Amino acid sequence: MRTAVLLPVWPERNVGRFTALLEEGRKIWPHVGAEVRIGTDDWDVAAKTVAELRASGYVAVAHLPSIEQFRQEEGLKWLKGVRPDWAVVHGGTATDGEVKDCTDFVDFLRERAARLRVLAASGVPVFVENAPPREPVRDPSDSGTAAGVRPLVRAGMFARDLLFLAGEAGCGVVADTEHLLDAIAAVREKAKWDGHLLLTPGERDFAGRFGFVVREGEVFWAGDYLYGLNLRGELSLLRANRFHVTGSRAAVSGGAVTSHAEIRDDPFGRYLTRLVLSHRPLSVTVESCHEQGRFDFGVLKRSFLLVLRILREWYPNPLKK
Numbered sequence: 001m002r003t004a005v006l007l008p009v010w011p012e013r014n015v016g017r018f019t020a021l022l023e024e025g026r027k028i029w030p031h032v033g034a035e036v037r038i039g040t041d042d043w044d045v046a047a048k049t050v051a052e053l054r055a056s057g058y059v060a061v062a063h064l065p066s067i068e069q070f071r072q073e074e075g076l077k078w079l080k081g082v083r084p085d086w087a088v089v090h091g092g093t094a095t096d097g098e099v100k101d102c103t104d105f106v107d108f109l110r111e112r113a114a115r116l117r118v119l120a121a122s123g124v125p126v127f128v129e130n131a132p133p134r135e136p137v138r139d140p141s142d143s144g145t146a147a148g149v150r151p152l153v154r155a156g157m158f159a160r161d162l163l164f165l166a167g168e169a170g171c172g173v174v175a176d177t178e179h180l181l182d183a184i185a186a187v188r189e190k191a192k193w194d195g196h197l198l199l200t201p202g203e204r205d206f207a208g209r210f211g212f213v214v215r216e217g218e219v220f221w222a223g224d225y226l227y228g229l230n231l232r233g234e235l236s237l238l239r240a241n242r243f244h245v246t247g248s249r250a251a252v253s254g255g256a257v258t259s260h261a262e263i264r265d266d267p268f269g270r271y272l273t274r275l276v277l278s279h280r281p282l283s284v285t286v287e288s289c290h291e292q293g294r295f296d297f298g299v300l301k302r303s304f305l306l307v308l309r310i311l312r313e314w315y316p317n318p319l320k321k
Helices: 015-026 043-055 072-082 102-120 159-169 177-194 201-210 223-228 231-238 267-277 297-314
Strands: 004-009 032-037 059-063 087-090 126-129 134-139 142-151 172-176 212-215 218-221 242-245 283-286
Touching: 004 015, 004 059, 004 297, 015 032, 015 043, 015 297, 032 043, 043 059, 043 072, 059 283, 072 102, 087 102, 102 126, 102 159, 102 201, 102 212, 126 159, 159 172, 159 201, 159 231, 172 177, 172 231, 177 218, 177 223, 177 231, 177 242, 201 212, 231 267, 242 267, 267 297, 283 297
Parallel strands: 004 032, 004 283, 032 059, 059 087, 087 126, 126 172, 172 242, 242 283
Antiparallel strands: 134 142, 212 218
């Protein structure tokens, strides 16, 4: 089994402690590496970090900024020059008024796919990651408290629109379990308040294609399709071989920001890890790094090492394919 287990690395947060954790992890499982997070003004620092990781024998992946935050031609040049093992990017978020209905949404997917095709021409494999149709609005006085929730329209919120986007762009897909669970929670909560949707004929065709509809700039899951909406089903549709995992069931819950939570050695943590491993992934990035809405290196360390130990339990001989 050659699954690579990665951890996120922020170059501005003392790279040395991340590489020390990789060295500790390599004693449990030989295939480890890092997903380097690139800020919009940190391309040179990220290139240096990728080079240092590869020189030390680690898998080195680039996590690009959001597709709207940089010129794709510059990203193409960077990928060609640095040549990370692969790159990950979100498909993008619609601006206010950009996507009002289902027709707009298809146009939006195609426009973002055109941007992604520029990056895919680099020769470096590019993978698009799903993202949920909302984000918590943090309380300015307490980053662990959600003052509200902002609805969003994104490219690649669920399995079918992510597959459409990736297919149009010529990219692969990354399945982020937290983002999928949060997307499912978002549309279920909306359905609880709004009830059963009466669809127009055009919306019915769209819902048969994607599972949801877009009305007045918001995402609604379509009627009976909600009954079959769950993480296992979405992963079965995606058939991804690269994953992001955390211990979170949602990004916000009960007024608290609960994103990027620790993966614990409990029933949910083991269920989630084993569900992902059942897909025999090429890579799993452990993104758990928050405690009460704040970055916590201890959370990242415990989660990363736990996933490695579970993987080793499943595959005692990691060098065997």
